[in-house]
Amino acid sequence: MERELEVILDSTHDAMIAVDKRGIITLFNRAAKRLNKLEGEKILGKHITDVVPNTRLPYILETGESELNKKQALGDIIIITNRMPVKDDNGEIIGAVAVFRDISEVLELAEQITNLKEMQSMLQAIFHSTQDAISVVDDQGIGVMINPAYTKLTGLPEKDILGKLCTVDIAEGESIHLQVIKTREPIKNARLKVGPWRKEVVADAAPMIVDGELRGSVAVLHDITEIKRLTNELNQAKQIIRNLESKYTFDDILGEDGQIKSAIEKAKKAAITPATVILRGESGTGKELFAHAIHSASNRKYGQFVRVNCAAISESLLESELFGYEEGAFTGARKGGKLGLFEQANGGTIFLDEIGEISLNTQAKLLRVLQEKELVRVGGSKPVTIDVRVIAATNLDLEKAVRDGKFREDLYYRLNVIPILIPPLRFRKQDIGLLVGRLIKKYNQEYGRFVQDISPKALEILMNYDWPGNIRELENFIGRAMINMKFNEIMIRSKHLPSFEIKMYRNQPKIETAERGAMLVHRKLQEVIDEAEERHIREVLKQNDNNKNKTAAQLGLSIRNLYYKLKKYDIEE
Numbered sequence: 001m002e003r004e005l006e007v008i009l010d011s012t013h014d015a016m017i018a019v020d021k022r023g024i025i026t027l028f029n030r031a032a033k034r035l036n037k038l039e040g041e042k043i044l045g046k047h048i049t050d051v052v053p054n055t056r057l058p059y060i061l062e063t064g065e066s067e068l069n070k071k072q073a074l075g076d077i078i079i080i081t082n083r084m085p086v087k088d089d090n091g092e093i094i095g096a097v098a099v100f101r102d103i104s105e106v107l108e109l110a111e112q113i114t115n116l117k118e119m120q121s122m123l124q125a126i127f128h129s130t131q132d133a134i135s136v137v138d139d140q141g142i143g144v145m146i147n148p149a150y151t152k153l154t155g156l157p158e159k160d161i162l163g164k165l166c167t168v169d170i171a172e173g174e175s176i177h178l179q180v181i182k183t184r185e186p187i188k189n190a191r192l193k194v195g196p197w198r199k200e201v202v203a204d205a206a207p208m209i210v211d212g213e214l215r216g217s218v219a220v221l222h223d224i225t226e227i228k229r230l231t232n233e234l235n236q237a238k239q240i241i242r243n244l245e246s247k248y249t250f251d252d253i254l255g256e257d258g259q260i261k262s263a264i265e266k267a268k269k270a271a272i273t274p275a276t277v278i279l280r281g282e283s284g285t286g287k288e289l290f291a292h293a294i295h296s297a298s299n300r301k302y303g304q305f306v307r308v309n310c311a312a313i314s315e316s317l318l319e320s321e322l323f324g325y326e327e328g329a330f331t332g333a334r335k336g337g338k339l340g341l342f343e344q345a346n347g348g349t350i351f352l353d354e355i356g357e358i359s360l361n362t363q364a365k366l367l368r369v370l371q372e373k374e375l376v377r378v379g380g381s382k383p384v385t386i387d388v389r390v391i392a393a394t395n396l397d398l399e400k401a402v403r404d405g406k407f408r409e410d411l412y413y414r415l416n417v418i419p420i421l422i423p424p425l426r427f428r429k430q431d432i433g434l435l436v437g438r439l440i441k442k443y444n445q446e447y448g449r450f451v452q453d454i455s456p457k458a459l460e461i462l463m464n465y466d467w468p469g470n471i472r473e474l475e476n477f478i479g480r481a482m483i484n485m486k487f488n489e490i491m492i493r494s495k496h497l498p499s500f501e502i503k504m505y506r507n508q509p510k511i512e513t514a515e516r517g518a519m520l521v522h523r524k525l526q527e528v529i530d531e532a533e534e535r536h537i538r539e540v541l542k543q544n545d546n547n548k549n550k551t552a553a554q555l556g557l558s559i560r561n562l563y564y565k566l567k568k569y570d571i572e573e
């Protein structure tokens with residue numbers, strides 16, 4: 001039993017010392033030797049103060065009091081000690097024992113735990129108070145943590161997210177958590193829509209890797225609704241500023257084609273003269289843009305630019321709109337009369353769009369204003385002098401209108417001082433790429449997108465179309481293509497392109513027939529046939545919901561032949 005006790009005492013980590021009533025050591029176990037760095041020495045039988053000079057055991061022997069849980073430094077370590085007297089049955093002190101333990105490691109661990117706890121509360125405070133929405137998933141993509149900002153942004157509480165696959169919150173786009181888990185690579189600036197309110201967010205995600213092992217992914221979502229709202233407000237403000245100034249300058253007119261360049265050159269020269277300009281071109285070719293640019297480059301640029309769409313105002317109203325009226329000029333006339341558009345444009349420019357649409361009666365009045373530089377308000381008698389630069393525009397064959405007696409010849413010559421012909425888009429297809437680039441930028445701003453380019457295939461499709469509605473049609477077309485794109489797509493591809501409106505340019509009113517004829521004959525017959533064929537196939541395919549058999553039957557083609565043509569025209573199968 002004694003041997004066993006000895007083994008136990010030597011194998012425990014607690015250091016133990018016992019002395020008799022004289023202070024002579026009767027027990028000094030291995031842990032005590034190790035702590036006092038006395039291993040190998042013979043200790044038993046020595047007086048305790050010879051072995052441990054600062055010991056308090058003599059004090060215990062003298063007072064018979066116990067000292068429990070006393071912390072003290074022993075060299076560079078911290079120990080905790082219990083010292084107790086040993087008494088016989090009569091209560092006489094016959095010795096004392098000390099049991100002590102090195103607690104440096106425990107203290108260190110305790111400190112580390114405290115530090116960790118502090119760190120944890122700090123991180124939790126950040127996690128809970130940040131405005132950025134954060135979600136954390138494990139290595140299987142299962143939600144483990146979200147913060148209040150996340151719930152505020154997405155509308156999804158913890159119960160809808162924790163323990164569920166991370167795709168539950170996505171309304172549009174792909175889960176970036178899953179991508180991060182798959183690739184172990186961080187993702188930046190992903191555009192998504194999340195939660196039941198389909199909030200638009202920009203999200204970053206990063207893998208959580210501990211000791212080389214993937215533990216999950218953490219994502220931070222930034223709400224961009226506010227940014228978009230501000231961008232919209234900014235655009236509206238810009239729009240207002242643009243309306244106050246003239247909207248465009250020559251820098252806004254894009255084109256490398258020879259004809260458009262010479263039109264621009266002619267317009268620039270005209271801008272610095274007071275001469276009347278007439279802009280001729282099909283609808284959507286940029287006549288209004290040219291009118292603005294001419295005004296902006298003229299010495300009247302600080303004056304008003306007033307646009308009048310002569311076709312949009314009824315014949316009966318046009319005259320009073322243009323020239324104004326005096327009080328009591330007609331029933332319903334405003335008190336005090338009304339300033340006409342010519343007077344509003346005084347010192348500036350008036351842009352008479354669709355001039356070919358005005359009646360012979362109004363033409364006569366307009367001619368007088370152009371000749372005399374003065375006007376008489378409706379119901380008035382006093383002439384008012386005006387100083388207005390006139391820019392007119394039409395997509396009609398004015399020469400024919402003159403021949404048919406619908407347009408006054410003298411007015412025609414008055415207006416035709418500097419005629420500028422703006423070519424239709426189909427005659428300057430090499431400019432399509434340039435224009436698409438500008439339109440992508442414009443719609444990126446309007447729609448808050450980050451589209452960067454158009455694929456060569458998609459561009460080729462645009463090049464093969466005739467654009468009867470010209471740049472305006474191209475503008476609408478690109479706008480619709482961008483709406484068809486997913487949020488994270490940055491390249492306009494053929495699959496995004498809407499189908500073309502089938503409208504042949506021969507439906508367009510004629511302009512300068514001879515000139516157009518000259519431009520047309522440069523086109524090879526096969527080119528024209530191919531274009532018509534492609535357009536027709538696309539349309540029939542669309543009508544048949546892409547059903548090839550039905551389409552082939554309807555077109556009178558074998559299915560093999562249809563596939564050949566689909567390939568030839570790069571129509572998606």
Ligand SMILES: Nc1ncnc2c1ncn2[C@@H]1O[C@H](COP(=O)(O)OP(=O)(O)OP(=O)(O)O)[C@@H](O)[C@H]1O
Pocket residue numbers: 252253254255281282283284285286287288289290353395435438471472475
């Ligand atoms: N050369 C160009 N470069 C860039 N954008 C252009 C160009 N020409 C026209 N646009 C754009 O195309 C659209 C149509 O142009 P605009 O309204 O000036 O045509 P328009 O000939 O006056 O049409 P309409 O006769 O139907 O009034 C506008 O948004 C304009 O900014």
